[in-house]
Amino acid sequence: MRYASVRSMDISNGDGIGISLFVQGCRFHCKNCFNESTWAFNGGKEWTKDKEDEFLKLADKQYIKRISILGGEPLADENLSGVLSLVNKIRRLYGNTKSIWLYTGYYWEWIMDNQFEELGNGYSRWTDQALIVSQCDILVDGRFIDEQKDLSLRWKGSKNQRVIDVRKSFESRRVVLHCE
Numbered sequence: 001m002r003y004a005s006v007r008s009m010d011i012s013n014g015d016g017i018g019i020s021l022f023v024q025g026c027r028f029h030c031k032n033c034f035n036e037s038t039w040a041f042n043g044g045k046e047w048t049k050d051k052e053d054e055f056l057k058l059a060d061k062q063y064i065k066r067i068s069i070l071g072g073e074p075l076a077d078e079n080l081s082g083v084l085s086l087v088n089k090i091r092r093l094y095g096n097t098k099s100i101w102l103y104t105g106y107y108w109e110w111i112m113d114n115q116f117e118e119l120g121n122g123y124s125r126w127t128d129q130a131l132i133v134s135q136c137d138i139l140v141d142g143r144f145i146d147e148q149k150d151l152s153l154r155w156k157g158s159k160n161q162r163v164i165d166v167r168k169s170f171e172s173r174r175v176v177l178h179c180e
Contacts, residue, residue, distance in 0.1 A: 001023060001024075001047040001078065001079050001081065001082025001083065002023070002024035002025065002041065002042070002043065002044040002045060002046055002047060002078075003021060003022060003023050003024055003044050003045060003047045003051070004022040004023065004024045004035070004037060004038040004043070004044040004045075004071070004072060005022045005044075006019065006020065006021055006022070006051075006054075006055055006058070007019060007020040007022075008058050010068065013068040013070060013101065013103070013155070014066045014068045014099070014101040014138065014155060015065075015066060015099070015101075015138075015155075016065045016066050017063055017064060017065060017066070018064055018065060018066030018067055018068055018099075018101070019055070019058045019059055019064055019066075019067055019068070020067075020068040020069070020070065021055060021067075021068070021069050021070075021086070022035065022038055022070055022071055022072060023038070023047075023069065023070070023071040023072040023073070023074050023076075023079045023082070023083065024038055024040070024041060024043050024044030024045075024071065024072050024079075025038070025039070025040065025041035025043075025071070025072045025073060025076050025078050025079060026038060026039050026071055026072045026073035026076060026105070027073065027076060028073060028105040028143050030105070030143050030144040030145070030146070031145075031146040032144075032146040032149070033144055034144075034157065035070075035071070035072070038071050038072035039072070041076075041078050044072075047082050052086065052089075055086075056089065056090070056093065059090065059093075059094070059098060060093075064098065065098060065099065066098065066099045066100075066101055067090055067098055067099070067100050067101070068100075068101040068102075068103065069083060069086070069087070069100070069101070069102050069103070070102070070103035070140075071103070073104065073105055074102055074103070074104055074132070075102075075104045075105075075106050075111070075129045075132065080128040080129065080132070081128070083132055084128050084131055084132050087100055087102075087132055087135040087136065088135065090135075091135050096137075099137040099138065100135060100136045100137050100138070101136065101137065101138040101139075101140065101155075102132065102133065102136045102138070102139050102140070103140045104139065104140070104141055105141075105142065105143040105144075106129070106141060107141050107142055108133075108139060108141050108162070108164055108169070108175055109175075111129050111130060111133055111141075112130070114127060114129070114130075115127055115129075115130035116130075133166060134166070134170070136166050137165070137166055137167065138163060138164065138165065138166060138178055139163075139164045139166050140155060140156055140161055140162070140163050140164070141161060141162050141164060142156075142158075142160050142161040142162060143160075143161075144157045144158050144161070145158045145159075145160050146158070148160050162175065162177060163177060163178040163179070164176065164177060164178065165177065165178045
């Protein structure tokens, strides 16, 4: 996995004070994307164990209540193993004391409709996308649509995007919006 940047103090990509990881690489190429520099999968910098340790040290501060992962596209195939490893480490280290926010151009319905991959002989397993989402508290889904841009929206850029409470959505088996 590669990353574009890390914000050590972020108040714009989720509720409260947090840190943010901007992964590198996206195929959606939304018109007037605010982060076009993250599109190239070979851009940015390599996500190393040292960088991950540094990121987790930032998260360890008591006033950090949220960890946001955005990009680029965190659920792109090239980013899956790195993002999955990171969210699993965050949960092991912090349990539910730190919320995880994930921003993706994929819609909840697509992720859930494609949550299983067949392994053969009647066996299947959750896809990495679904495993990552299951570790998150909030999912901001949907591609940015320039024609629906609205600067008054909290935590998202266009009206089609949703801020989804992942736990409540899994429990109720329907999309439940955060602050609903």
